[in-house]
Amino acid sequence: MFRIVHTRQISDAVFEMGVEAPRIARKAKAGQFLMVRVAEGGERIPLTFSDWSAEEDWIRFIYMRVGKTTHQLSHLSVGDELADVVGPLGTPTHVEGVGRVAVIGGGVGAAVAYPVARAMSAAGARVTVILGARNAELLVLEDELRALPGVTVNVVTDDGSAGEKGLVTAPLKRLCEAGALDHAFAVGPAIMMKFCAATTAEFGVPTTVSLNPIMVDGTGMCGACRVTIGDQIRFGCVDGPDFDGHLVNWEELMSRQRVYVDDERVADADYQRECSCHK
Numbered sequence: 001m002f003r004i005v006h007t008r009q010i011s012d013a014v015f016e017m018g019v020e021a022p023r024i025a026r027k028a029k030a031g032q033f034l035m036v037r038v039a040e041g042g043e044r045i046p047l048t049f050s051d052w053s054a055e056e057d058w059i060r061f062i063y064m065r066v067g068k069t070t071h072q073l074s075h076l077s078v079g080d081e082l083a084d085v086v087g088p089l090g091t092p093t094h095v096e097g098v099g100r101v102a103v104i105g106g107g108v109g110a111a112v113a114y115p116v117a118r119a120m121s122a123a124g125a126r127v128t129v130i131l132g133a134r135n136a137e138l139l140v141l142e143d144e145l146r147a148l149p150g151v152t153v154n155v156v157t158d159d160g161s162a163g164e165k166g167l168v169t170a171p172l173k174r175l176c177e178a179g180a181l182d183h184a185f186a187v188g189p190a191i192m193m194k195f196c197a198a199t200t201a202e203f204g205v206p207t208t209v210s211l212n213p214i215m216v217d218g219t220g221m222c223g224a225c226r227v228t229i230g231d232q233i234r235f236g237c238v239d240g241p242d243f244d245g246h247l248v249n250w251e252e253l254m255s256r257q258r259v260y261v262d263d264e265r266v267a268d269a270d271y272q273r274e275c276s277c278h279k
């Protein structure tokens with residue numbers, strides 16, 4: 001069992017949770033993820049490290065409440081326990097020698113962008129963060145990103161309620177046009193990553209994306225997270241989650257992400273009927 005040592009509600013549907021996990025905290029690296037099971041018999045869901053402390057024995061993740069399991073998580077408090085937390089899983093993000101890099105975080109993807117920007121900056125990169133969300137309320141970790149030494153932050157919202165009005169691809173394109181980028185890293189909804197990769201491809205800027213296919217075991221055994229990268233089949237959980245954004249088969253990824261939508265809707269509706277917070 002893993003004891004919860006921190007919780008924070010960041011916005012209406014976005015939460016941060018810290019868990020006591022000394023062995024995981026000692027090994028965590030930027031871009032890696034965890035498989036979390038709230039209770040015995042529940043499903044395992046992948047969530048990315050947003051922070052960790054090997055000295056204080058904790059790890060943190062930020063999650064958006066979208067369905068049954070994330071809803072269950074949002075009801076837990078400090079002192080409660082999670083049944084399982086397995087990690088660190090996946091290949092760490094490559095942070096050495098990326099030069100002038102744009103780190104693009106869309107929505108809750110900022111939870112991944114934060115440790116990646118921090119690690120790239122610590123490794124000597126010149127980092128420009130492009131932080132995007134539908135509106136100001138949904139921006140995640142803006143203050144923490146602005147506090148990183150030597151990191152520039154551009155905020156973009158769909159409705160213009162904070163920063164520039166528009167999509168993250170606008171400032172990304174400007175950086176490309178100015179010849180100011182050696183690399184880009186994007187994490188967020190698949191459609192956002194797809195258009196970031198299409199933007200940088202025009203300018204030949206190498207682009208890494210952190211993919212979020214459906215994952216079941218997270219250990220390379222079940223095949224649920226299969227993705228096509230160029231002419232290769234890869235498993236997101238062990239070969240990724242980072243891949244070359246210019247080679248991802250985006251249509252396949254997005255269609256496979258929708259495979260369980262009907263079951264997820266039923267599970268969430270059942271849970272909401274039973275859950276006291278809806279009565």
Ligand SMILES: Cc1cc2nc3c(=O)[nH]c(=O)nc-3n(C[C@H](O)[C@H](O)[C@H](O)COP(=O)(O)OP(=O)(O)OC[C@H]3O[C@@H](n4cnc5c(N)ncnc54)[C@H](O)[C@@H]3O)c2cc1C
Nearest residue numbers: 045046047048062063064067068069070212213214215264
């Ligand atoms: C490597 C990786 C890292 C991720 N990191 C984060 C993170 O840091 N914060 C965050 O909020 N979300 C993250 N996600 C997505 C997160 O796993 C889903 O939001 C979560 O599983 C939803 O579960 P649910 O029961 O609440 O919702 P459901 O109603 O079951 O699903 C809602 C949507 O979440 C996605 N999803 C559901 N189950 C899975 C699964 N087993 N694997 C992958 N996606 C799933 C699907 O798109 C689905 O339509 C990550 C996904 C991956 C693959």
Ligand code: FES
Nearest residue numbers: 216218220223237
């Ligand atoms: S989640 Fe099962 S193989 Fe990747």
